[in-house]
Amino acid sequence: MATIDLSLTPVRKANELIRQYGAGGEDVQILNPDARHHIGVGLTHPIKVTVRGSAGYFCAGLCDGPTFEIERNVGWGLADNMLNGTVIVNGNASAIPGVAVRGAEVIVRGNVGSRAGQVMKEGTLLCAGNANFMAGYMMYGGRMIILGNSGAQLGQDMTGGAIYVGGKINDLGTDAMLTDLPADELQELMEFLDKYKVSFNGTFRKVVNAGKKLKYARSEPRVRVIPFFEASGDNDYWNAKVQEDIHVKAQIGRYRIRGYGTSRALPHLSDLAFKRDLSAIPADPDVVGKVNMKTEIGGRSGANPIKLSMPVMIAPMSYGALSKSAKLAMAIASRLSDISENTGEGGMSDEQREEANQLIYQCLAGRLGWNIHDMQRANGLEIYISQGAKPGLGGQLMAKKVTPEIAKIRGIPPGIDLRSPSRHPDVLGADDLVIKVEEFREATGYKTPVSVKLGAGRVRDDIKIAYKDGFDFVELDGMQGSTGAAGNEVLEYVGIPTLAAIQEAMDALKEVGGDKDMPIVLMGGIKDGADAAKAIALGARAVAVGTSAIIAGGCIACLQCHVGQCVVGIATQDPEHEKRYNIQAEAENTHRYLESLRWQMAAIAHAHGYGDIHDMSRGDLVALTPEAAEITGLPYAPEYRNRTESLLVAS
Amino acid sequence: MCGIAGILYKDTVAKADIGKALISMLDGCQHRGPDSTGFALYHDAVPGQYRLRFIVDEGDDIAAAIDDIKERLAEFQAQVIDEELVGAGFRLDIRFDGDLQKLAYEMEHAAKLSSIGESLDIIKDVGGAHDIDDVYSVARFQGTHGIGHVRLATESDVAPEASHPFWATGFADIAIVHNGQITNYYKMRRRLEKRGYFFNTDNDSELIAVYLADKLKNGVTLKDALKATIEDMDGTFSFLVSTKDEIGYAKDRLAAKPMVKYEDDNIIAIASEEVSLNKLFPGRALDTSEPAPGTFNTWQRSISA
Incomplete structure (x- = not known):
């Protein structure tokens, strides 16, 4: 057995050594752990690690296969997201032990802190002592055994799995209920206790989901498609869309869920113009070769940056909201244009990984589809805090789309109206977030950039926090971004326009001196190369396109993404509908659209006399409306309104 | 945070x-x-003896701020025992037996008072x-x-x-x-x-x-x-x-x-x-x-x- 003394070896180096010993099949003991964080994170070999003392946060986090024994206590997030393996803690565990585990056996001989087993999916969490507040909060599966007493709100909003309590139950959380414990199940429990030599003489009570909140009583009806222009623009009073909202609510008796983003006219990049009269400049057919568009993002902390042939990414969209075919087409298009694709919430598929050259892997609060193996094969990681279309809210995936396959990848029960949690179990503030980011870096050997996706809300403060927490870059998402499903009023009235978001972000970064070293990727309603060039002139390092990319790939913008019966096979999991989608053809369509962005950006930069797209600056822009001028601080110049700003016309 | x-x-x-x-x-x-x-x-604590800490801004105004602080202390018949200008702060040890809350509020208006106590000393930067x-x-x-x-x-x-x-x-x-x-x-x-x-x-x-x-x-x-x-x-x-x-x-x-x-x-x-x-x-x-x-x-x- 190898020995690592943490009073002599820093944790980062120790974890490298543990992984090396793991590869060689040699067990390890850790001396002088002194409650340090991240001990043993990212280990994927079946060795035994013995911690001679107490461990800090995320001990045995993001592992698959090993056995851990910790002689005394552990901090937050014990065995975070562990797939297979065993963790035994002889003392107490702090908050969220067994968070998001997907198969591991986690044994705590002492007490456990708040929210034990939050969003766990599979495996067993045993607490031989007492459990604190909200044990089993939002658990999706697996079993939790508490031999002592359980604190308040046991099983709050649990969806699946079972909790067995030997002691007193303070009270049950929302949608949890007591049920009978069959003899064979009791037998299995006792065998599990025997396996870990834990004695118990009392009586178990079993708590499961009560099934009252898993599905909406009535689903949204399918409605006729209204042309988007009838639902938007200046006419936002009793227009066709407003009437439709009322009709739908008249049937379902609650708020309306729908796909897409806001239909209201908001200040946007189209309210800015280039100072230079681009229409007067003849288009150069070889312009793409004359402007440097290559962009690297994410090297701030020394990780391998994401390399883009132009400052454009595909925005995060999930497999789940979108069909596998549509996700594949996005991956292929990203490869053809040599930019990056993003997994979104629903995990990574092998096909997607193979097709995309650069793939960003998104981590959401529910940890749906999250695992160490996909982390290690991603080119970038992204911690999703919120989304421009619905800041502060979690994702929604209606039952029609939660097929057995989707449920399996995400680790949730099939056929529920999935309402993803809005808040990460282990990120309740900027201070916790620092430790979470470090966990991801440890798990990927500090090689993979870690980014954060922020829905524009409290942009100024959030960007400063992102900078201080050491993120390699930020994906900033404005209100004009779309989503697969959200409450209509949230889409229309919550959020901060993309234009305001980038301005506030750049102001905040300047205040903390970070405008040169933390790149912002702006998204939310970017529809062409002119928008992209303006975003870059305002300070964004790159843009990401979601809605426009799927429109290029056949989406008809009918706002019915949530229904799950997308007529073009994009926002559906129904094989009959998905058949209508031609992966190769739509990948090529999307690729050609992406190339139009490249051409437009190059042409605009070239017309300004720049050899690099990143030479664009605020000085190149004016504001066409008083609102846009107020938001951006750019000069208000209404006289530019009549000028053509796109070279498309000139050519 | x-x-x-x-x-x-x-x-x-x-x-x-x-x-x-x-x-x-x-x-x-x-x-x-x-x-x-x-x-x-x-x-x-030494009864009647207080330590005060002020945060003083950088620049020429420090001397003036300190003079102002001392002047007001004198008005309250507080006796300065010791003083030190260190880091972003100015420390004063005084003897005082009047209305402390009144003194504290008065000193607040004179400068950024960050701590006052017979036992307490707050050091922050x-x-x-x-x-x-x-x-x-x-x-x-x-x-x-x-x-x-x-x-x-x-x-x-x-x-x-x-x-x-x-x-x-x-x-x-x-x-x-x-x-x-x-x-x-x-x-x-x-x-x-x-x-x-x-x-x-x-x-x-x-x-x-x-x-x-x-x-x-x-x-x-x-x-x-x-x-x-x-x-x-x-x-x-x-x-x-x-x-x-x-x-x-x-x-x-x-x-x-x-x-x-x-x-x-x-x-x-x-x-x-x-x-x-x-x-x-x-x-x-x-x-x-x-x-x-x-x-x-x-x-x-x-x-x-």
Whole structure:
């Protein structure tokens, strides 16, 4: 057995050594752990690690296969997201032990802190002592055994799995209920206790989901498609869309869920113009070769940056909201244009990984589809805090789309109206977030950039926090971004326009001196190369396109993404509908659209006399409306309104 | 957004290395807050003798500010024993036997007063625990108990005056360190302002300090005052409070902010993370516990009469 003394070896180096010993099949003991964080994170070999003392946060986090024994206590997030393996803690565990585990056996001989087993999916969490507040909060599966007493709100909003309590139950959380414990199940429990030599003489009570909140009583009806222009623009009073909202609510008796983003006219990049009269400049057919568009993002902390042939990414969209075919087409298009694709919430598929050259892997609060193996094969990681279309809210995936396959990848029960949690179990503030980011870096050997996706809300403060927490870059998402499903009023009235978001972000970064070293990727309603060039002139390092990319790939913008019966096979999991989608053809369509962005950006930069797209600056822009001028601080110049700003016309 | 730590030596001998202990504990959780660090340190009081700390801005105005401070002290017949200009601060030791709250409010208007006490000395500035020690020689401080804080500024500026600990403006010898957010801040502040209290900053931690001081002034015990805090304050919080001879904690009902404690016959130590406690006992697995959600407690020094 190898020995690592943490009073002599820093944790980062120790974890490298543990992984090396793991590869060689040699067990390890850790001396002088002194409650340090991240001990043993990212280990994927079946060795035994013995911690001679107490461990800090995320001990045995993001592992698959090993056995851990910790002689005394552990901090937050014990065995975070562990797939297979065993963790035994002889003392107490702090908050969220067994968070998001997907198969591991986690044994705590002492007490456990708040929210034990939050969003766990599979495996067993045993607490031989007492459990604190909200044990089993939002658990999706697996079993939790508490031999002592359980604190308040046991099983709050649990969806699946079972909790067995030997002691007193303070009270049950929302949608949890007591049920009978069959003899064979009791037998299995006792065998599990025997396996870990834990004695118990009392009586178990079993708590499961009560099934009252898993599905909406009535689903949204399918409605006729209204042309988007009838639902938007200046006419936002009793227009066709407003009437439709009322009709739908008249049937379902609650708020309306729908796909897409806001239909209201908001200040946007189209309210800015280039100072230079681009229409007067003849288009150069070889312009793409004359402007440097290559962009690297994410090297701030020394990780391998994401390399883009132009400052454009595909925005995060999930497999789940979108069909596998549509996700594949996005991956292929990203490869053809040599930019990056993003997994979104629903995990990574092998096909997607193979097709995309650069793939960003998104981590959401529910940890749906999250695992160490996909982390290690991603080119970038992204911690999703919120989304421009619905800041502060979690994702929604209606039952029609939660097929057995989707449920399996995400680790949730099939056929529920999935309402993803809005808040990460282990990120309740900027201070916790620092430790979470470090966990991801440890798990990927500090090689993979870690980014954060922020829905524009409290942009100024959030960007400063992102900078201080050491993120390699930020994906900033404005209100004009779309989503697969959200409450209509949230889409229309919550959020901060993309234009305001980038301005506030750049102001905040300047205040903390970070405008040169933390790149912002702006998204939310970017529809062409002119928008992209303006975003870059305002300070964004790159843009990401979601809605426009799927429109290029056949989406008809009918706002019915949530229904799950997308007529073009994009926002559906129904094989009959998905058949209508031609992966190769739509990948090529999307690729050609992406190339139009490249051409437009190059042409605009070239017309300004720049050899690099990143030479664009605020000085190149004016504001066409008083609102846009107020938001951006750019000069208000209404006289530019009549000028053509796109070279498309000139050519 | 931050990390907190506190330690109290229970025995009557008042010469413990409080400074060194808190430097280690805060260094242990510096990752939670790299922007600024602060200490509230207590030693045995010399009755009638107070230490005042002011934050003075850089530049030519320092001399004028100091003159102004001294002039006002003279008006109150306070006698200056010692003074020192160090780091971002100006320290004054005075002898005074008048109305302390009046003096404190008056001094507030003269300059940024960050601490006042017979026992208490608050040292805080931008930088890490060791950076502060380099400037202010915190490690040399010997005393009875203390609390400390590392800060990651989220909504307010990175500045010495926005750093923790906060003293209860107007009340000597009460300090607080806090991790979290009080969401009914303005409502609570307006209530206290209506009753004549003055606030030095927009920081929610100062609110907790003044709220507690007001209760203590009205004869409520620290324990009961902490209990009331859990009833009255909304939000997520884990905080430590210290007075001349006590140290206490309160934790909100959602338990969103971490806290862990270690107690033996000699000390009680509380911190955001166990890694800070272990800094006091390297190489030893500690028997620690986590305060439950919505709980509070206090510990008192066993003072001999």
